[in-house]
Amino acid sequence: xxxxxxxxxxxxxxxxxxxxxxxxxxxxxxxxxxxxxxxxxxxxxxxxxxxxxxxxxxxxxxxxxxxxxxxxxxxxxxxxxxxxxxxxxxxxxxxxxxxxxxxxxxxxxxxxxxxxxxxxxxxxxxxxxxxxxxxxxxxxxxxxxxxxxxxxxxxxxxxxxxxxxxxxxxxxxxxxxxxxxxxxxxxxxxxxxxxxxxxxxxxxxxxxxxxxxxxxxxxxxxxxxxxxxxxxxxxxxxxxxxxxxxxxxxxxxxxxxxxxxxxxxxxxxxxxxxxxxxxxxxxxxxxxxxxxxxxxxxxxxxxxxxxxxxxxxxxxxxxxxxxxxxxxxxxxxxxxxxxxxxxxxxxxxxxxx
Amino acid sequence: xxxxxxxxxxxxxxxxxxxxxxxxxxxxxxxxxxxxxxxxxxxxxxxxxxxxxxxxxxxxxxxxxxxxxxxxxxxxxxxxxxxxxxxxxxxxxxxxxxxxxxxxxxxxxxxxxxxxxxxxxxxxxxxxxxxxxxxxxxxxxxxxxxxxxxxxxxxxxxxxxxxxxxxxxxxxxxxxxxxxxxxxxxxxxxxxxxxxxxxxxxxxxxxxxxxxxxxxxxxxxxxxxxxxxxxxxxxxxxxxxxxxxxxxxxxxxxxxxxxxxxxxxxxxxxxxxxxxxxxxxxxxxxxxxxxxxxxxxxxxxxxxxxxxxxxxxxxxxxxxxxxx
Numbered sequence: 001x002x003x004x005x006x007x008x009x010x011x012x013x014x015x016x017x018x019x020x021x022x023x024x025x026x027x028x029x030x031x032x033x034x035x036x037x038x039x040x041x042x043x044x045x046x047x048x049x050x051x052x053x054x055x056x057x058x059x060x061x062x063x064x065x066x067x068x069x070x071x072x073x074x075x076x077x078x079x080x081x082x083x084x085x086x087x088x089x090x091x092x093x094x095x096x097x098x099x100x101x102x103x104x105x106x107x108x109x110x111x112x113x114x115x116x117x118x119x120x121x122x123x124x125x126x127x128x129x130x131x132x133x134x135x136x137x138x139x140x141x142x143x144x145x146x147x148x149x150x151x152x153x154x155x156x157x158x159x160x161x162x163x164x165x166x167x168x169x170x171x172x173x174x175x176x177x178x179x180x181x182x183x184x185x186x187x188x189x190x191x192x193x194x195x196x197x198x199x200x201x202x203x204x205x206x207x208x209x210x211x212x213x214x215x216x217x218x219x220x221x222x223x224x225x226x227x228x229x230x231x232x233x234x235x236x237x238x239x240x241x242x243x244x245x246x247x248x249x250x251x252x253x254x255x256x257x258x259x260x261x262x263x264x265x266x267x268x269x270x271x272x273x274x275x276x277x278x279x280x281x282x283x284x285x286x287x288x289x290x291x292x293x294x295x296x297x298x299x300x301x302x303x304x305x306x307x308x309x310x311x312x313x314x315x316x317x318x319x320x321x322x323x324x325x326x327x328x329x330x331x332x333x334x335x336x337x338x339x340x341x342x343x344x345x346x347x348x349x350x351x352x353x
Numbered sequence: 354x355x356x357x358x359x360x361x362x363x364x365x366x367x368x369x370x371x372x373x374x375x376x377x378x379x380x381x382x383x384x385x386x387x388x389x390x391x392x393x394x395x396x397x398x399x400x401x402x403x404x405x406x407x408x409x410x411x412x413x414x415x416x417x418x419x420x421x422x423x424x425x426x427x428x429x430x431x432x433x434x435x436x437x438x439x440x441x442x443x444x445x446x447x448x449x450x451x452x453x454x455x456x457x458x459x460x461x462x463x464x465x466x467x468x469x470x471x472x473x474x475x476x477x478x479x480x481x482x483x484x485x486x487x488x489x490x491x492x493x494x495x496x497x498x499x500x501x502x503x504x505x506x507x508x509x510x511x512x513x514x515x516x517x518x519x520x521x522x523x524x525x526x527x528x529x530x531x532x533x534x535x536x537x538x539x540x541x542x543x544x545x546x547x548x549x550x551x552x553x554x555x556x557x558x559x560x561x562x563x564x565x566x567x568x569x570x571x572x573x574x575x576x577x578x579x580x581x582x583x584x585x586x587x588x589x590x591x592x593x594x595x596x597x598x599x600x601x602x603x604x605x606x607x608x609x610x611x612x613x614x615x616x617x618x619x620x621x622x623x624x625x626x627x628x629x630x631x632x633x634x635x636x637x638x639x640x641x642x643x644x645x646x647x648x649x650x651x652x653x654x655x656x657x658x659x660x661x662x663x664x665x666x667x668x669x670x671x672x673x674x675x676x677x
Contacts, residue, residue, distance in 0.1 A: 011459035018532035025460045172366045178373070185650070188657035190615035192629055193649045200642045201549050204387050205380045249558050285476040292621060299479055314490075321484045 013162075036139070051311040058255075063315040067322045070305040070312065075302075075325070077141020077296040087134065087144045090122035094147035102337045104344055119151055137215040141296030143326070145215070149287040149297065153222040154280055160223065161230025166260070168235060179231070186228035191286050194221045199293040218290045222283070229279050237272030240262065270345045277338030281331045299323060365493055376563060384643070393640045400425075406634055408540050408626040421635055428631030429652060435548050435627065442553035442604075443613060447560025453519035454565050465561065472558035477616055485623045488543040488550075503527050510534065511528070512541040514621040548617065554650040556613045563609060567602035568594055600671050607664040611657055 002010070013019040042063030045053050047068055054063035067074075072084070079087045097115045100106050107116065128134035128145060139146075167179035186194065200223030202212060241264050242346075249259035288299035296304075302323040306316045376520035388395060396567035400422040407417050412430040415423055453465040472480075489509060498508035506513045506528060516539035528538035571594050579589040610637065632645045639645075 011457065014457060021456075021458050022460055025464065172362065172369075174366055174370055185606075185654065188611075188654045189650050190618040190629070190653060192618045192621065193646060193653065196629075196633070196636075196642075196649075197646050200636060201646065204384045204642065206385055208387065208390075240475070271568075281474065285474075288476040288478040291478065299476060303482065316486050317483065320479055320486070324479050324483070327476055327479065328471065328474045332470070336476065 004142060005060065033271045051315075054315060055074075056311055058314065063318050064322075066306065066312050066315040066318050070309070070319065071301075072334060073305045074319070075140075076144070077301040079141055079144075080135060080139060080193045081133055081338075083128075083133065086125040086135075087140075089143070090125040090144045091147060093118045093122040093125070094151055095145070095330075097151055098334060098337070101341055103213050107341060107344065116155070122148065137213045140215060140329070142301045143298045145290075145296060146287045146298040147330075148285070149222055150280070150284045152219060153226055153283055153287075156223045157226035157230055160227035162234050162265070163226060164231035165234035165238060168231065169238065183231050184272045186225055187232065191225055191289050192292055194225045195289060195293050197221065214293060214295055218293060218295050222252065222287070225341075226279060229282075230276060233272045233275030233279060234268060236269035237270070240271045271343060273338065273342050274284075277334065277341070281334050284331055284334065285327065298326070332350045374633070381656065391640070395641075395643065397644055399639050399641050399644070402639075404635075406638065408631070409624065410545070410626060413435060421639070425628065425648060428628040431625065432620075432627040432629075435545065435617050435620065435625070438549050439552040439556065439613050439617065441612050442549065443556035443560055443609070446557035448564050450561035451564025451568065455568055469558045469561050472555055473562075477551065477555050478619055478622060479621055480555055480567070481547060481623055484551040485543070485547040488547045489655050492543075495530070495583050506530075506535060509543065510540070511543050512546055514539050514541065544620070544623055548620055548625050549624055551615055552616060555616070556609055559609050559612070561617075563578065563602055563605040564598070566605070567598035567600075570601040571597045587619075600668075603664060603667055603671070607660055611648060611660055611672060614656055614660075615653060646648060 012022045039060065039062050041062075043057050045057055045061060045065045047065060049065040051065075051069075054065055057063070075091070076084045076087050097118045100111050100115045100118070103111070105111075122144075124130065125132070126135065126140055126148070156290070161266070164179050164183060167175050168180070168183065170176050171315050195218060198217040199214060202217050207210070245263055246259055246266065248264040254262065254305075287297055290297050291300040294300075299314075300320050306312050306319045314318075367504045384583045385395075402421050403418055404421045406418050406424070408415055408424070408427055408431075410431070411427040413423075413427050414433055415427040450465045450468060453461050454469070456465075488511075492507060492509045495508045495510050498506040498513075500506050504515045504527065505605045513528045513535045515525050515527045518524045518537070528535040549559045575593060575597060576589060579593040584592065617627055618629040621630040621633055624630075627648060632649050636645045
């Protein structure tokens with residue numbers, strides 16, 4: 001342990017250049033902070049106040065009242081008002097799904113089962129049926145849609161991605177070619193083109209009487225897109241597993257399929273966790289793109305909330321900052337949970353010979 | 354695997370691909386039927402027809418009377434322009450941030466770290482919308498533009514720079530305020546500025562992590578050797594650490610450049626006429642969705658392949674130079 005004075009001297013003032021940098025940065029921070037604090041907190045308008053209160057402090061105070069005024073629309077969008085408690089509960093369950101990975105005891109098959117159960121429950125809450133009134137997916141919106149697209153997307157993309165990664169290494173030349181073309185194509189194009197394809201071309205490629213909601217089309221597009229990235233993540237993990245593991249499994253009499261399932265894949269997935277977590281974070285951020293095909297996710301709801309109301313329109317910055325904060329909290333939580341999962345799994349590795 | 358085994362594998366493959374072929378036939382059959390029912394012609398013939406829509410800005414000459422093909426080329430030129438500028442800025446800022454993250458100065462490294470952690474965890478679309486709002490609402494009107502001498506003027510209408518004059522080649526033309534707008538020079542629209550700034554600040558966070566990873570991958574023995582030769586930390590960085598780190602940086606860095614190019618497609622959300630935006634308008638006007646989307650995918654795939662190829666060539670050259 002180093003004394004405070006020595007730490008300051010070592011990390012902040014070690015060399016003359018270092019001292020200059022420290023002083024410059026400190027002055028910059030000290031110069032900005034009062035102005036920022038005044039705008040964000042001291043002069044800001046909090047709570048459910050009318051727009052006129054905000055107009056009074058415009059320019060020197062933030063108008064956080066816009067969040068209070070528009071919160072309902074931002075979180076729920078067009079969901080019917082009497083049933084919004086269901087959407088709120090769904091959001092809670094979906095957040096719990098993400099949090100499941102934070103408990104070391106739940107990082108097993110049982111945890112996956114719990115996560116699936118929570119997800120299914122949240123879909124039931126949003127859709128209705130079995131005792132709840134039906135709400136068509138065209139009316140779903142806001143934070144529930146964002147989380148749904150991300151979590152269900154990841155859940156379905158994962159098995160598809162693993163299958164693609166295995167297919168890419170398969171001995172069957174046609175299967176290998178198919179997987180390679182699929183992965184390289186979907187990784188080489190922007191998500192927007194995939195969303196366009198799903199939304200516009202879906203209607204063309206299926207018979208006229210088969211109608212699929214916009215939300216389902218977006219979900220399928222997202223699943224197919226993320227699967228390609230997960231395939232690469234798993235492929236990277238597979239490459240780090242030594243051939244010796246496979247030979248040892250064979251020597252023990254395991255068939256190819258058993259060796260893959262019980263020996264190779266668990267190790268490969270362990271190594272692929274950082275890449276998979278990054279994929280999930282990107283997915284949470286990419287759900288905001290469904291605005292392009294007019295699906296009411298959280299980002300679109302925030303945008304519409306301020307755009308359509310003339311008295312709150314000047315305060316779009318505060319509204320966007322609020323939505324940025326919400327996304328940041330989720331993404332940061334996922335990245336921290338991912339780090340803890342990584343650490344947990346690498347301890348399991350270290351205990352081996 | 355004996356003959357029986359190979360026969361079994363062959364049968365499985367054949368079965369799988371018959372299934373795939375059946376599904377494809379069903380899909381294509383439906384598509385042809387639906388297209389015929391709507392009276393839409395397949396094929397790329399529509400590209401020679403007159404486009405009939407204007408583009409807010411374009412690097413090449415384009416008007417509504419030009420063909421759809423030319424509209425696509427104009428959109429592509431816009432995409433390339435935004436991506437090229439974005440890549441340069443992102444690399445510069447990202448390298449600076451990555452190096453700062455490894456600084457021994459706690460304040461510098463923490464601030465750089467905070468920047469990376471914030472920018473990486475926020476959707477790019479929201480960042481673009483904020484930047485667009487800043488560039489269109491929060492900048493002063495043209496009459497009160499921020500000025501750098503008489504070379505550059507920043508206002509709600511965009512950034513107007515002194516540029517090469519069209520009338521007198523070789524001469525630099527300075528913008529002059531006449532009435533409600535500037536005349537002369539080159540105008541960078543608020544959409545372009547928002548897109549470039551948003552893309553570069555976002556991608557810089559990822560570039561910073563790539564650079565940091567590359568710098569950390571350089572063996573400590575190399576750095577010790579450099580220090581024992583009497584190089585200062587800055588000289589060591591410039592002459593030993595960065596060149597060696599480059600090998601670990603090139604592949605993920607190219608991947609980030611590719612991401613930036615793909616992310617430029619978000620331009621459609623703020624009204625910048627890039628390739629996706631042009632394709633979208635074309636799809637809405639002509640109904641030729643399959644062709645438009647194929648063009649989009651073909652272009653982006655070509656860009657991906659080209660960048661990957663360049664990266665592979667560079668890696669091969671670097672590996673040839675490697676002594677160990």
